[in-house]
Amino acid sequence: MNYHVTFDRDAQSFWDANAESLLRHESEYNLMIGITLGIISAERTWGELSCFTVRHGSKIVGQAMHTGGDKPLILSSMSPGAVDALVDATIENDFFPERVSGPAETAEYCASVFASRRGAKTSIFQRQGIYELREVIWPPPDGGKLISGTPEQRDLTLEWAEHFVRECFPEEPEPKALAEDMVKNRLGAGHVYFWETAEGDIVSMAGRNRESPNTATISWVYTPPEKRGRGYARSVVAHLSQLWLDRGKTACNLFTNLANPASNKAYVSVGYEQLLEARIYSIESP
Incomplete structure (x- = not known):
């Protein structure tokens, strides 16, 4: 089966397709979820929203989001094959991010693929911990x-x-x-x-x-x-x-x-x- 990437600028369409997948890891993906729901509720506005849904066959295996300007491309965890398909799709939409952000292994690999396509270099901008509290x-x-x-x-x-x-x-x-x-x-x-x-x-x-x-x-x-x-x-x-x-x-x-x-x-x-x-x-x- 091949990977297929869907490009969308509508937050509601992206949420309808990806809510179930993202909510399985709600705290880990709080940024992507929060931005999407903030736009839907009109709590926040963004200059330009670009959303990507990666599928392997009919199964959703990854997501990415960009909110314009020099903001990083936000990634969910995904396999190298899914990342390769994602990078191809972003390039097809004339988009090269200045930064990428996501789970460490995915972000590192994604940055390296983008860099190889541009003959560029990568560097770590910041290491972050995502923490959760239940009590x-x-x-x-x-x-x-x-x-x-x-x-x-x-x-x-x-x-x-x-x-x-x-x-x-x-x-x-x-x-x-x-x-x-x-x-x-x-x-x-x-x-x-x-x-x-x-x-x-x-x-x-x-x-x-x-x-x-x-x-x-x-x-x-x-x-x-x-x-x-x-x-x-x-x-x-x-x-x-x-x-x-x-x-x-x-x-x-x-x-x-x-x-x-x-x-x-x-x-x-x-x-x-x-x-x-x-x-x-x-x-x-x-």
Whole structure:
């Protein structure tokens, strides 16, 4: 049987075809699922959506998605043969990504195939851990509480969001613009939260980035350097995760930069477990 790749720009059509396959690994594929459902619900818009479904015979064996510009091509786990078919299909649609992102082995192979077609080289842009929590391990109480961000806290949210982008994505060319997008889409929707101490000081931030049917993705975790080492990030992540479990989700998930062992340790301490390593590869122009 041969591989066959379907190209689609419609999020609903892509979801109708791939929902069952993607939801078998809901936390692992939270990014692709969340983007798709965000577009369908009109929570988010993207400049240009390109979706690819890879089949072997009648069986779906892989998916890929690109949201325009210099964003990476997002991959599900798939075999080398499926990747070869995917690369052929993207080239047929006049598309060469600058980066690819997905489960480590798939992303590495996909980047190498694209690079060989262009006479280019590849390099690891970032190693990420995808973590999942199903039950919170509570940190020691410190008298603080989780509070929802308000429009009055826009300046603080924007400042911390920009610091978050600069620390986590140092090669991001427009960190302020990305932070402004986060504030615009998350703060007004009630998806930004802070940890407030017993004295009334706001010391840490986290947000609900996206949802899938049974999970919520936590992101934008930031504590100012002078406030670190006191467990505030653990507290805000633990309580925000529990909030979404209380709202009916069966799990929460998050991405981490594996080059930052301190934050990874903090997430594990409140109940997150690593499911897989994902990698972002850059494909350098020849």
